[in-house]
Each structure stands twice: as C-alpha cells, then as structure tokens.
Amino acid sequence: MKDFRNKVVVITGAGSGIGRAVALAFAREGARLHLSDIVPERIEKVAQEIRSLGAEATPYVVDSSDREAVAKFAEDVYANAGRVDVLHNNAGIGVGAPLQKHTLEDWEKVLAVNLWGVIYGVHFFLPKMIAQGGGGHIVNTASGAGLCGLPGLAAYTTSKFAVVGLSETMSLELARYGIYVTALCPGIIATNITKDSKVELYDEQGQNLRAKVDEFYMRFGSGPEAVAKDVLRAIRRRRPVQPSPLHMYPLWIIKRVSVRLYQALARLAGKSLLGS
Ligand code: NAD
Secondary structure: OOOOOOOEEEEOOOOOHHHHHHHHHHHHOOOEEEEEEOOHHHHHHHHHHHHHOOOEEEEEEOOOOOHHHHHHHHHHHHHHHOOOOEEEEOOOOOEEEOHHHOOHHHHHHHHHHHHHHHHHHHHHHHHHHHHOOOOEEEEEEOOHHHOOOOOOEHHHHHHHHHHHHHHHHHHHHHHHHOEEEEEEEEOOEOOOHHHHOEEOOEOOOOOEOHHHHHHHHHHHOEOHHHHHHHHHHHHHOOOOEEEEOOOHHHHHHHHHHOHHHHHHHHHHHHHHHHOO
16 A cells, blocks of 8 residues: 555544554545543544544543454444555553562563453454455554563563554464554553553662653653654555664564563663662
8 A cells, every 4th residue: 555545444442652653644645533541531532633633533442451342343333434545453551560569460460461451352353354344454553572472571572463463364364355564563662651660679678760761751751752753664665563763673683583682681770660
C-alpha cells in the first residue's frame, strides 16, 4: 500500500503517544480514522484534533483487553466504514519491577493488554479483512523489548516477545491474502507510558525511580512523530519488523551478532535499575 488517501485505518490506544502520532500522520495523508482508547477524554480529543485538520475520525471507547468489547469494536467499525485497510494494534501498558516484585496481577494485567489486546484485535478483525477480499496491512506495536530482553521489565518483555512472534507467524500466513504485517519495535519514546505504568524500582537510598525513569524518557526519548513516520514507511515497504527510530538499531544489531555481548551491556544498564 503506497497511497493512504481514503484508506480506512483503525488504531487502538490512539488517545496518546505513539497511537495519537500515527493517527495524525495518517490523517495528513487523507486516511479515514477509526480510533479507540480506554480513556474517553483522550480519544475524543484526538478525534477532534484530526477533524480540525479536515480529516475524518471516529472515536470509540474500548478496553483492548476486554474480549467482548473488541468484538463489538470490530462490528462497529465495519458497520460504520464497511472495510479496514490498516489495523494497528497499539494499546499497551508497562510495569517496571524486579522479577520477584512482579505480582501475579502485574503479569495478568500486562499480558491482558499487551498480548491479549493484540490477539483480540487480530481475532475479530482479520476474518472480516479476509472476507472483504483481502488486502491491507496489520501493524502490531511490540517494542525494542520484544527483540532484546530488558532487566526490570519481565512481564512487559514477555508480552512484547510474544507480539513479535505472533506478528512473524502472521506475516508468513497472511501474504497469500495480500495482507502484510509489521511488528513495530519502538525504542525509548517520550509518551505517557512511564507516567501511566507501575514502577517498583528503587535506588540505593530506597527512593522510587518513577520520577527518574519518566525524566529520562522525556529528556532522551525520541518524539512519537518519528515512530509514526516509520510506521507509514514500514507499510509502504512491507517491512515485517520495524525497529524505530534509528536509536533502536544498534542494540538489535549487537544482539544478532553476539547475545553474550548484548547481555553484558544489558546487565550494566540493569545494575542502576535493580542494584548490583
Ligand atoms: P501512551 O501511554 O502515551 O499511550 C498508550 C495509550 O493506550 C493511552 O492513551 C492509554 O489510555 C491507552 N490504553 C492503555 N490501556 C488500554 C486498554 N486496555 N485499552 C485501550 N487503550 C488502552 O504510551 P505509548 O508509549 O504511546 O504506547 C503505545 C504502545 O507503544 C504500547 O504498546 C507500548 O508498549 C509501546 N511502546 C512504547 C515505548 C515507549 O518508550 N513509549 C517503547 C516501546 C513500545
């Protein structure tokens, strides 16, 4: 797909950060947006922003981890738009904590949104995309943490590796329907995710690291607009995996060359988060 004019684009978790930036990028290309988020004010505001650009946007309040809600979302989008050209399963949350401090509720919540949210999106939209005659693109937001394990993010990393695996299988299975698939793997991006996530990481003085993590992301993270550009490029070029933006490539390449070297570097980074 090269031209997004009048294409129907569905994005989950579009009320903030990467989802919002991707929605705005598609709007500027003349796409018709169907956007969901769990927070009503966020998604309403983004839909208004898009309309003020002269593009079409329909907001939906949907919890991506709720099976029935996603089933209804797919029904509603098809009732309103008749087809879907791009599905971007993007909603996600984080939990930062040493493995032994992850509660089972943390695991369940992160996997419910980050993995089951993607599975539900695929499960309820894909048959309709095939039935409409095939064609289109599915982007699943994974993470750099879906390519390289990270200390302090056990549940998150687990969910994102799973999304990369699912996306690769989808990519292999769905090309026969003209549906292409991208696992989007962002690096450090300045969004609301650090504010909205549970952080159970402490420095040597016992201070919670939430504020520091947030400050680090805001100061050194790339803007979500850079990721949005990469999403559109990945669709145009049918890329199965899209690390984004450029700062994500060195880690990925190092890990592919030497897992030991990658782990030595990741352990060093982990020391400041988990203590030595
Ligand atoms: P964000 O918090 O700015 O945006 C996420 C949006 O998802 C929010 O609007 C939130 O309300 C919504 N959301 C949360 N739970 C939801 C649910 N159950 N159902 C529907 N919507 C829900 O964060 P972001 O950084 O833009 O995150 C988007 C995606 O990018 C996530 O999957 C995240 O894991 C991934 N990601 C982010 C980074 C980063 O550094 N920010 C890096 C790699 C991957």
